[in-house]
Amino acid sequence: MxxxxxxxxxxxxxxxxxxxxxxxxxxxxxxTQKPEFLWIGCSDSRVPAEIIVNAQPGEMFIHRNIANQMISTDFNCLSVLQYAVTVLKVKHIIVCGHYGCGGIKAALGRQSSQLVLTNKWLMHIKDVYRLNRAEIDALPTEEARVNRLVELNIQEQVQTLAHTSIIQQAWHEENRPTLHGWVYGLDDGLLKPLVTLYPDTEIDPIFKYDYHEADMALPAMKFVSSRR
Known part of the structure; x- marks a missing residue:
């Protein structure tokens, strides 16, 4: 066979x-589907979302990409996010990475001449490293450096979620969803919570959404949702 x-x-x-x-x-x-959770995870085959939390079909809406990134110009991920929040009304969004992530390892090295598109995707992780270079470089081993960047990347993606108009509008109007950043251990199968942002979380004013503009856009968004 x-x-x-x-x-x-x-x-x-x-x-x-x-x-x-x-x-x-x-x-x-x-x-129908009425999941309570949106899971944004890594594409790594060793981290199957439903299995590691013992979830049943229909319990989680799932999006996966290399190194579990939430990039504000990625219309694939943004479409998943908008559908999950606006239509499915999820209560929780989980960004889950894992220790020993190959994407994170690659981001800590030089760009590959054979992986041009992957290089562009990993550029966002390189920025996370650049902003935390002193802390990461001070760690004694490559494994420790990779795993610390894994954690910092997860936290950064949760912050990026909070900076989207989709999340801020849902926080403002419906007091949901709660955002979570978790990391998974390949060597023990356990999840470790790193960060939680509740709907009343105060974010940097420069990332705050203009609610007047949101109210103007709302009828169009509702119209789209009603056609699903």
């Missing part, structure tokens, strides 16, 4: 097991 055929076989076995345990499982799941 080829590797991709094994996946199809395992899918059939999983579906049979689910239906045997709960005959209405897929019928109920197909009706």
């Amino acid at each position: 080829k590797s991709f055929e094994k996946l199809l076989s395992e899918n059939k076995a999983w579906a049979r097991e689910k239906k045997a345990h709960d005959p209405e499982f897929f019928a109920q799941l197909a009706k």
Whole structure:
């Protein structure tokens, strides 16, 4: 059996097991999705979001990319964020990175001549390193430096979330969602909370959103949501 055929076989076995345990499982799941969480994680194959928190299908809305970044010009991630917050009404957003992240390791080195697009993606992490260079360079080992940048990157992505109009408008109007930054240990399978931002968190005034403009844009946003 080829590797991709094994996946199809395992899918059939999983579906049979689910239906045997709960005959209405897929019928109920197909009706709607009401996840409480948006998970923004790393694409690393060793960090499967649902599995490490023992979540069931339908419990989490998930977006993954290299080194779990929330980049303010990434329309893919922003579209996921807007749908999760505006339509699905998630209560929590979790940015989850992991120790030993390959993207973070790459960001600490020189740019690769063979990975031009990846270089551009990692540039944001290089900025996090540049702003924290003294602290990171003072650490005794490469592993320690990588893992500290992993933590700092997670915290930076949570801050970037708070700087978006999507989050600030939801905080202002609905007092949600709460933002979390977690890091996952590959060697022990445990999650470690690093930072939590509640809807009443005070952010730097330079990043604050103009609520008058938000109110003007709101009817258009509601119109889009109603068509989903």
